[in-house]
Amino acid sequence: MDSQDRNHGKRSRHWIRVRRVLTLALATAAVGLACVPLPDAPDPPPITEDGTPGPDAPNIVFVLLDDLDETATPYWDAMPATKALVADTGRSFTESFSPTPICCPARASILTGQYGHNTGVLTNGGEQGGWETFTEGGGEDRAVSVHLQQRGYRTMFVGKYLNGYEEV
Incomplete structure (x- = not known):
């Protein structure tokens, strides 16, 4: 395996980790937003x-x-x-x-x-x-x-x- 293949493998693993972190961050934000109470609508x-x-x-x-x-x-x-x-x-x-x-x-x-x-x-x-x-x-x-x-x-x-x- 030459150095170019090793570098490609490292970059691929790096982006997999970045995607996992971003997915976790977005999921956490979505759960947090879902817990925020909405203001009550005025009564008709x-x-x-x-x-x-x-x-x-x-x-x-x-x-x-x-x-x-x-x-x-x-x-x-x-x-x-x-x-x-x-x-x-x-x-x-x-x-x-x-x-x-x-x-x-x-x-x-x-x-x-x-x-x-x-x-x-x-x-x-x-x-x-x-x-x-x-x-x-x-x-x-x-x-x-x-x-x-x-x-x-x-x-x-x-x-x-x-x-x-x-x-x-």
Whole structure:
């Protein structure tokens, strides 16, 4: 055995020891972190005897709008007063986030708190999109409105929900 082979063997044993020490250190840290108590979550607002939220429960108004970009909405020219009002008193959100750039998957995402691909709504219509896909995949059962209703809130929806919803 020449000196090069002996040095290779020493280096290999050295790295095996280093890996063992690192593994032990990481395992110890993981066990230590697992023992750290997490802060208690705040109690949800109490529900009164009649099933409504208590007096400390916040009022919630959720407004969802889309396609208001001046370049994306060709209808602004048909509504000059509205266009001026929005331009003069509106807000521009220059640092915002959308889980997906398509309206139905984005709406399904915000209504359920899931990424668009987890809601099953991948497009605006057809077999992988729209209201039918959302409801068939259980999206309405997971929607934020259901959770609010379970806490005693009255919820209401007005306007466009998802493309392809049935007539009422």
